[in-house]
Amino acid sequence: MSGDAAPHVVEDFFGVVRLLSDGSVVRGDETVLMPVQPVSDVPCVEWKDAMYDAARGLKVRVYRPTPATADGGGSTKLPVLVHFHGGGYCLGSYDQAGRSHYFRQRLAADLPAVVLSVQYRLAPEHRLPAAVEDGAAFLAWLRGQAALGARAEPWLAESADFARTLVSGVSAGANLAHHLAVQVGSGQVELHPVRLAGYVLLSPFFGGVERTSTEADPPAGVSLTVAMSDQLWRMALPVGATMDHPLANPFGPDSPDLAPVALPPVLVEAPERDVLRDRVLLYAARLKEMGKAVELAEFKGEQHGFSVRGWGQANEELIRILKQFVRQLK
Template identity: 45%
Template sequence: MSSGSTPPPYEVDECRGVLRVYSDGSVVRSSKPSFDVPVHDDGSVLWKDVEFDPAHGLSLRLYKPAARSPASAKLPVLFYIHGGGFCIGSRGWPNCQNYCFRLASELRAVVVSPDYRLAPENRLPAAIEDGFAAVKWLQAQAESEEPDEWLSRVADYGNVFVSGDSAGGNIAHNLAVRLGARSPELGPVRIRGYVLLAPFFGGTVRSKSEAEGPKDAFLNWELIDRFWRLSIPIGETRDHPLVNPFGPSSPSLEGVDLDPILVVVGGSDLLKDRVEEYATRLKNWRKKIEYVEFEGLQHGFFTIDPNSKHSNELMLIIKRFLAQNSS
């Protein structure tokens, strides 16, 4: 190689074997998910894919129980927004699909699992905007004279809940703030509550659980740092309002009217302190917050082992939350 030639690009970032970023800015994504588990599709839940944002090529996956009792009963709608640090993940990953099967079956609900644009190709706020586009798609279905009958025959548009796992939990929080209590701009769709499963929040000052958490944690500090570095807008810090709800430039949430929020985290999750602070602050401002901590469990325990004792307990908690806040 001559002294004047350009060296080949080299890898500068890698996320769970499915995302690789190179020195020249190029990005390579693997078609294989980072969770190599079988899909447990026993036919008890029906599903299909629908494009909700043609401009960005985004689709969502709909799920509903195959059998309903009574057959004429309408079912609540639950959005499930996947995690992945805003950088990886998909509605089509088997861990996401298996959990949506359980949600639809156990909760007797229609589950809507949308994709969103990923970083670093699409940094924040792209993912938040796509979450908003997904709920607006549901509104369009509710208002349409020619709706998707697969959905409209069973969906109760007056009983909608938004849940999210990790980065999806962050998206759910930002939707709760944007839409406000009773989601007036979505009528006839009415969001009744939000379920934040280990929401992915950050900040420039490390929390105690981030600083002292185990290096071999499923979501360790190195990976947290990488996700934020790749997803935060260029030139911004982890105190960006979409990242840190209580950062120095974040609008105060004290005066914001919010729908009920269920906040869940594992006691050994490096995000635990941030999630607990989030719930505590909102509760002190008299928001309708329920905080549940699973002692000793790590990030994403409910999708990593969806049939564990603790995952079953969480499912019952979510079921109760939906029942208490439905019309």
């Protein structure tokens, strides 16, 4: 008779992600945390899926304004917005329905842009740096598409201005966008003939061992608590890593110096009611001190990830700011 104990739960994130002692993972229904709210599609936006990594079964959802409604009636190429979903690296999907899908449609229609919503592997089944590796693999695919010219995926060949490419994301997706911008800016990732013109961080998901003011004394009514953030990092980071790991803390003791990195202009969104607010403000301030081009957009009364949690005046203002940011990029 075996003396081995049955696997037991070591992490339980609201019953949606359960990590067992043998390393296996049991997943539940994510809509318990983020109910899918039915929303109308944005008129004159079309979308379809394409495979960018067949070996891992990873896809990208391509959104674009229908050519007849785009600027120039389809004759003008549009900027490319590479977008990564949130979920603490443990939740979410590139094809998430409801507000996330609506937000991506609005980006495509209002910027206007070709929006590429990228699938990446999730933790704890695939701990970091798996998601960052997938992001780099996607950029390599995009570079290959640009090199194909007229033989590229038809919507990209018809509509994409690869010289005006941005990486963006919400929460963990913003963390991922930061790391990709650093890899490109430091020469670790070659993009030519694609050009990274800017990057956008919406409610970025950063961490650190030392508590900030907003973590020690959280604002009322936050959507992401300190306990939730800590648990997601425990499940996402390499086993045994602390939250000063470079993938969590861009200014940790082992993190690369960003001063010599050729970062493009960045737009950073900071909601007021967010336990990570101080980390986001520090990120923007430190980059400004280094002489980087930083635009900070603060949103009073809004929660972490508000852009994909509901829709209201703040969302419309965010779209306006994003549109202006993209238009001023060279």
